[in-house]
Amino acid sequence: GENVEQHPSTLSVQEGDSAVIKCTYSDSASNYFPWYKQELGKRPQLIIDIRSNVGEKKDQRIAVTLNKTAKHFSLHITETQPEDSAVYFCAARGGFKTIFGAGTRLFVKA
Amino acid sequence: NAGVTQTPKFRVLKTGQSMTLLCAQDMNHEYMYWYRQDPGMGLRLIHYSVGEGTTAKGEVPDGYNVSRLKKQNFLLGLESAAPSQTSVYFCASKAQLDTEAFFGQGTRLTVV
Numbered sequence: 001g002e003n004v005e006q007h008p009s010t011l012s013v014q015e016g017d018s019a020v021i022k023c024t025y026s027d028s029a030s031n032y033f034p035w036y037k038q039e040l041g042k043r044p045q046l047i048i049d050i051r052s053n054v055g056e057k058k059d060q061r062i063a064v065t066l067n068k069t070a071k072h073f074s075l076h077i078t079e080t081q082p083e084d085s086a087v088y089f090c091a092a093r094g095g096f097k098t099i100f101g102a103g104t105r106l107f108v109k110a
Numbered sequence: 111n112a113g114v115t116q117t118p119k120f121r122v123l124k125t126g127q128s129m130t131l132l133c134a135q136d137m138n139h140e141y142m143y144w145y146r147q148d149p150g151m152g153l154r155l156i157h158y159s160v161g162e163g164t165t166a167k168g169e170v171p172d173g174y175n176v177s178r179l180k181k182q183n184f185l186l187g188l189e190s191a192a193p194s195q196t197s198v199y200f201c202a203s204k205a206q207l208d209t210e211a212f213f214g215q216g217t218r219l220t221v222v
């Protein structure tokens with residue numbers, strides 16, 4: 001079955017710096033890769049997603065890159081702000097299942 | 111616009127008791143999922159459904175059962191609760207496989 005590994009588990013950056021979170025997946029048939037943000041005590045919410053026919057997608061300060069050959073995908077947040085502090089989850093869809101990574105807790109220090 | 115609603119929000123069970131968690135969505139979504147969230151382990155898929163009357167096992171199905179008798183509802187049952195099932199449970203639904211999953215607000219379950 002699909003397995004998704006996410007690194008790092010914790011990331012601390014200074015406000016204004018960039019943050020990068022990396023994920024790898026095991027199922028080469030996976031073709032949809034969403035990223036979710038979960039603030040403390042809240043439900044996860046989609047922030048960006050990418051499909052396998054695209055190598056990169058950007059939405060304002062966030063971008064996602066996908067390398068299907070290496071089975072890697074990454075989330076990039078530029079010009080980080082304190083409100084970016086949250087837990088971020090990557091995920092991969094193989095078949096009917098969407099499997100999540102273990103999450104990255106991002107701290108943005110003002 | 112309610113989206114995905116979970117009932118109850120909090121529950122404390124004694125070991126061996128049973129309970130049912132209800133997930134209701136008003137978006138006419140075909141796909142529904144139950145996840146559990148534990149510290150450091152992310153969201154792990156328990157069971158899922160690809161349409162009314164269908165259910166399938168996810169990554170961690172043992173100790174849980176589900177039913178999808180109506181399209182809008184997905185029930186998660188614990189027949190004999192164990193302390194290892196202490197967790198936050200999230201339900202999610204999506205319209206199509208490669209679209210956003212909408213999550214409920216979560217149910218915090220403690221088994222003592």
